[in-house]
Amino acid sequence: MAGDVNTFIEAALGQHYANLTVDGPSTLPQHDLVGEDAFRAAMAALPTGVSVITTSDGDGVWGMTVGSLTSLSLRPPLLLVCLHRGSTTLELLAHQGRFAVSVLAQEQHDIADAFARARTRATAANTLTRTNGLPVIADAVAWFTCQHQHTYTSGDHAIVIGAVDHAEHRPGDPLVRHSSRYRCLQ
Ligand SMILES: Cc1cc2nc3c(=O)[nH]c(=O)nc-3n(C[C@H](O)[C@H](O)[C@H](O)COP(=O)(O)O)c2cc1C
Numbered sequence: 743m744a745g746d747v748n749t750f751i752e753a754a755l756g757q758h759y760a761n762l763t764v765d766g767p768s769t770l771p772q773h774d775l776v777g778e779d780a781f782r783a784a785m786a787a788l789p790t791g792v793s794v795i796t797t798s799d800g801d802g803v804w805g806m807t808v809g810s811l812t813s814l815s816l817r818p819p820l821l822l823v824c825l826h827r828g829s830t831t832l833e834l835l836a837h838q839g840r841f842a843v844s845v846l847a848q849e850q851h852d853i854a855d856a857f858a859r860a861r862t863r864a865t866a867a868n869t870l871t872r873t874n875g876l877p878v879i880a881d882a883v884a885w886f887t888c889q890h891q892h893t894y895t896s897g898d899h900a901i902v903i904g905a906v907d908h909a910e911h912r913p914g915d916p917l918v919r920h921s922s923r924y925r926c927l928q
Contacts, residue, residue, distance in 0.1 A: 789920040792850075794857045795823060796870075796877045797834050797841040803870060803877040806831035807857040809919050811843060819906040821886060824899045830861045832893075832900055839890050841904060842873065844882035846917040851924040853879060854917060874908045884911035 790809035797804055810824035821843065825832040835841040846854055853869075869880040874887040888904025895901075918925045 786921050789918050789925070792846045792854045792917040792919050792924070793823075794844045794846065794853065794879050794882075795825075795831055795835065795841055796844065796879070797831065797838050798877055799834060799838060802863050804831055804834055804861070804863060805857040805877075805879075807854045811845070814903060819909070820891065820903055821888065821906055822901055822903050824901055826899050827895060829900075832902065835890055835902065836893055840876060841888055841890060842876040842878045843886045843888065843904070844879035845884040845911075846879065847881055847883045848915045848917045848926045850879070850881070850917055854919075854924065873910070883914045883916050884909070886910075 791811065793808050793811045795806050795808055806825070806829060808823050808825070810822075812822050814820040814822045823843070870877045871880040872878065873885060876887045878885040878887070885908075886904075886906050887908040888906050890902065891905050892903040893900050894903075915927045918927060
């Protein structure tokens with residue numbers, strides 16, 4: 743039964759909506775919603791891993807730090823990241839059609855800070871390596887290469903979905919972000 747439903751959804755939506763940008767509802771009355779500061783402060787209580795999205799174009803390698811990496815689906819293997827709509831990386835990865843995600847190790851907070859600056863072009867100092875033809879951060883604890891599948895925009899961010907064609911990890915503790923600070927698991 744589930745298979746039938748999936749086949750139906752795929753047939754109805756799959757190809758047609760591939761790579762389409764869809765705007766979410768924009769008519770919510772602002773006065774019903776929580777203020778930005780309260781929202782930001784409460785969300786900071788949620789610990790997240792810290793990852794870097796990378797992609798390359800004719801000018802070199804571009805990257806961006808994200809805390810929004812989430813596993814979306816196992817069959818097929820999909821992940822998602824939420825990128826702000828002004829992001830250079832967002833524009834680039836949709837255009838290039840491929841991107842990589844590196845989950846940073848606990849000692850890599852300098853790399854997280856470097857890629858949190860807008861329009862960051864990676865340099866040798868960011869110690870890059872390559873997987874599946876894409877730049878990834880060397881010594882990350884996990885890394886994925888993805889084909890760009892969909893972008894859905896909602897509010898001031900876009901949900902980018904990638905189909906994972908390579909996934910690898912190594913032993914080691916990840917970098918964690920909590921209460922606006924970098925932390926270690928221990
Ligand atoms: C720990 C951490 C997590 C972040 N997570 C996100 C995120 O999930 N989405 C996002 O849009 N920006 C996030 N940012 C901010 C971006 O890294 C920053 O805006 C960057 O300059 C965007 O680069 P770009 O505009 O060149 O693409 C995060 C920053 C830090 C330090």
